[in-house]
Amino acid sequence: MADIYVYITHKNGVADDSALELLAAAHKIDASAAVTAIVTGSGADLDKVADALAASYPKVLKFNQVALAYPNAEVVRKLLVNILPANAVVLVPHDTFGMDLSPGLSIKLDSTFVADVVDIEALDGSDLKLIRQEYAGMVSTHISADIAKGAVINVRPGSFAPDESQSASGSVEDKSVDDSDLKVQRTFLEVVEAEMGDVDITKSDVLVSIGRGIEDEENIEIADDLAEALGAVVSCSRPIVDAKWLEKSRQVGTSGKTVKPKVYIACGISGSFQHMGGIKGSPFIVAINKNIKAPIFQVADVGIEADILDFLPEMTEAIKAM
């Protein structure tokens, strides 16, 4: 078995949740593997992250360089190609950074790439068996990956329970490479923060959230009516924002807002993992969807198989009549 490396993403001096999830994933590939964390950045925040990681990882490779201050995937890829040994197995979170980094990394390393892995079953020789989802999470599939030449494996955030044992008492190694080895054709300029919008959906205890099932912009008023009757706020999934029917600030999901309501009423929302990733704090989830196969029914507390265009107005009337 080749060495396993985990690329750590971090912000404000704290490692991302994926840091310990990927450690668990690495041990599922090989329970006895000595797993090495790679962390890049610059300044005191990086030191803090690296020191904290040493509690969980036997070895932490720390790259503290100005060129790595912002995680530009093009730069990080160059670094990793420079420093990783042949046939390495690298785990990366399947988030907006990992999606940017990993497919190209696998080509440059001439290793095998597997995207968005939700579970790891077994390693038999160089044949790694994993589980992925396809078709917006409606079906799953077993994957066989030949990792004889190494692998880059992107792991879906939240799909492995974090390894919180802190049993490593590892060491941090200061590493560096020549800045001239990190020159790329893509320059990071700035991060433009999301606009606040007219309503702060993160402040509401009850959300009436709409998805594709609303079908038409004109139908949004049936969600507005229900929200008004409940004293709730209307939020939505990505397709509604893509269609420009509601502002981006109303979107729940990893690419939108993270919400922590008491009650989440998902109306005509299929329940992709990107959407569910924006719902925290274990709210009571009600799913209303005419497609009984929608993944939302697997994560909701209560499900109703119905067309929201009929169901929501009836529900609004019933609440008003109370």
Add this chain to the structure above:
Amino acid sequence: MEILVCVKWVPDTAENEIEVNRDGSDIERDDLVYSVNEWDNYAVEEAIQICDKVGGNVTVVTVGDEETEEVLRREMAMGADNGLLLHDDAFDGSDGRGIATVLKAAVQKGQYDLILTGAQADDGAAQVGGMLAAMLDYPYASLVNKIEVDGDTLKVGREIEGGNQEMNAIAMPCVLSIQTGINEPRYVGIRGIRKVASVEIPQQGVDTLGIDAAMVGAIGARVKRLDYFVPDLGEGAEMLEGSNEEIIAKLIELLKAKGGLK
């Protein structure tokens, strides 16, 4: 500007309930409604808008067969200038790397300043654009939701967590994967589709592209799908049954108990 957009004809998850077939070897393909991969429509629209502004041509390319060639006609009906079908039995069973290998050969046969893909397709891997860029040694940016042309450089926005946008300057030629919401893809009527129905679409295969057949298809694949299944995820939601009236009465009680209704 010469722009190549890589597109795919896929089962439409908004129009179909995707089910596993009897022996788990595939999804049930009978009566499936196919459409252009949603992300690809945004990529083609973006390419057309760029060429409207700075001049140039949009070519759409797919790895497929005579049936999936329909995706090229749809995008040409939208306004793409040329279509290119990469078809060979040797491509069957390709993994992401195999598809990228085929596309790389097609890119090298042309002269493109910009290559766009959708951010992902039906298998949700989001991998071909990044692989293609690495094979070509072009810079890459994924999940792009804004493009501004500035000479030989593009200013691109990437969608990152929390609805924030990461701005980058990227040199051309480059590969970008396009996120939904970057624009509003134009609607194509039946008349537009009829107009391009009989346009001859050029085809290329292993020989004309100069590809080593051992690097693509099932033979070249290092990642293989063993089966499809629907995972047993425990109980799932408690389904409320009965008439709408009964369901609503139960739901109101539940909402009261959970703090959703005062």
